[in-house]
Amino acid sequence: MSLLDNKKIRVILFITLIALIFAAGVFCYIMYRPHRDVQRETPVEVTAIGLVDLYQIDESSANLRFLDKAVQVKGVVAEVEINQAGQIVLILAGSDPLSGVRCTLRENKKVLPGAQITLKGKCSGYLSDVILIDCVIVD
Amino acid sequence: MKKSTFLSLVIISGMITSIHAQDIYYTKKGQVSFFSEAPLENIVAHNNEVTSFIDTKKAEIVFSVLIKSFRFEKALMEEHFNTSYLESDKYPKATFNGKVKNPEVVKPEDGAYQVSVEGTLTIHNVSNPLKTTATVIIKNGLLSGMAMFNIRLTDYRIKIPSVVSGNIAEVVEVRVNCEYTPYDRK
Numbered sequence: 001m002s003l004l005d006n007k008k009i010r011v012i013l014f015i016t017l018i019a020l021i022f023a024a025g026v027f028c029y030i031m032y033r034p035h036r037d038v039q040r041e042t043p044v045e046v047t048a049i050g051l052v053d054l055y056q057i058d059e060s061s062a063n064l065r066f067l068d069k070a071v072q073v074k075g076v077v078a079e080v081e082i083n084q085a086g087q088i089v090l091i092l093a094g095s096d097p098l099s100g101v102r103c104t105l106r107e108n109k110k111v112l113p114g115a116q117i118t119l120k121g122k123c124s125g126y127l128s129d130v131i132l133i134d135c136v137i138v139d
Numbered sequence: 140m141k142k143s144t145f146l147s148l149v150i151i152s153g154m155i156t157s158i159h160a161q162d163i164y165y166t167k168k169g170q171v172s173f174f175s176e177a178p179l180e181n182i183v184a185h186n187n188e189v190t191s192f193i194d195t196k197k198a199e200i201v202f203s204v205l206i207k208s209f210r211f212e213k214a215l216m217e218e219h220f221n222t223s224y225l226e227s228d229k230y231p232k233a234t235f236n237g238k239v240k241n242p243e244v245v246k247p248e249d250g251a252y253q254v255s256v257e258g259t260l261t262i263h264n265v266s267n268p269l270k271t272t273a274t275v276i277i278k279n280g281l282l283s284g285m286a287m288f289n290i291r292l293t294d295y296r297i298k299i300p301s302v303v304s305g306n307i308a309e310v311v312e313v314r315v316n317c318e319y320t321p322y323d324r325k
Contacts, residue, residue: 035214067231068207068221083168084318085187102167104188124207125231127190129167133208 038122039136041070048075048101052094055126066123071132073101074118074139080111090117091129099128103135111137162196164282169317171204175308182216182307184209191317193282198242200256200284202235202315224297225263233262235269251276256286262295273315283318 003009044066046054051073054062075092078100083089088108092101103119111117121135169189175182188208193200206227211217221227237258239245245252252275260269273286289310292299299307 031213031215033214035217063228063231067228081168083187084170084316085185087187089168102188122207124188125205127167127188127203127205127232131188131205131208133188133210 038070038134039120043070043072043120045072045074048073048092049095051101051130052096052099055130056096056099059126063125066130067125069123070120071123072118072120072138073103073132075101075116077111077113077115077117080113090119090135092117092119094129100130101132102129103132106134106136109137162194163322164193164195164319165322166191166317166319169202169315171202172314172316173209174312174314176312177306177308180306182211184211184217184220186210189315189317191284191319192322193284193319195242198239200235200237200239200258202317204233206231206233219303224292224299230262230264233260235260237269239273245275245277247277249278260290262290263297265295267294281318281320284315285317286315288313 004013046066051062051066051071054065073092077090078093079091081089081091083104086108088105088111090103090105090111092103094100103121106121117137118139119132119135120138121132124131124133167190168187169191170185170187171189172183172185186204186208189202189204191200191202206225207221209217209220211220235258237256240255240257242254244254254273254275255270256273257268257270259266261267269288269290271286271288273284276283276285289312291310292307293309299309
């Protein structure tokens with residue numbers, strides 16, 4: 001007589017199997033869950049000029065407000081560049097000609113300098129410009 | 140009185156632009172990547188928003204990198220990297236300040252030149268000396284630089300919990316690749 005004929009053992013085996021599948025599912029979900037999508041988050045809204053000013057006045061308090069947050073920024077495109085990875089970078093003008101908001105686009109779109117634009121992306125901090133990555137054009 | 144102030148302003152600004160035009164090169168879209176090869180898992184992350192300046196006259200070079208600009212393949216890695224290991228809310232930047240020790244080997248004509256660079260690398264608010272070789276490439280008047288070096292995580296007080304130590308290497312390879320433009324417009 002095989003062990004499988006015992007009802008108790010069959011039930012235990014079945015439960016163990018379900019538990020294993022569940023554990024594997026949780027593991028895969030944690031390991032391979034998709035990237036955070038800032039586009040689905042409620043953004044902090046600000047103008048490009050305001051954002052640069054706030055960073056220039058006090059970087060650490062600006063970081064508390066914007067760093068790692070979804071930020072929606074409105075401004076005028078001063079320059080359009082292509083980075084070394086082939087992504088389009090829009091530079092929105094700040095009040096200081098030396099500093100603006102550099103926005104790396106998630107998907108390349110043709111934008112002309114001078115355009116008034118609203119973008120949403122993740123703020124990764126301030127170098128000589130405020131940096132937004134993973135940006136999508138809202139308007 | 141007014142005239143002389145104006146004149147000196149013109150002279151000073153003229154001096155500044157001429158200094159900038161000739162000796163300083165910069166990029167705000169340089170690349171830094173790192174690679175961790177461990178028994179269980181290989182991890183790669185790229186950053187395309189690196190700012191760097193080179194002063195060719197003084198043979199000085201600086202890099203600034205935002206930790207939150209590193210993109211990983213897996214969301215979990217990116218999260219752990221930022222929150223647990225690099226604590227990027229507290230320490231959002233990494234920097235390198237250095238000098239090219241043998242700038243004389245770089246010639247103005249097209250070519251690839253091996254230089255040695257020495258300086259201070261600051262990550263996670265911990266500074267360590269760094270020595271590495273780098274390649275300077277001059278092509279059609281454009282300047283680019285590449286370097287590859289290893290860093291030991293413990294040197295920067297980056298703690299990896301033992302649970303995941305099989306997934307993360309103790310020594311991580313860093314690659315730098317920057318294409319520079321003359322700093323003249325701004």
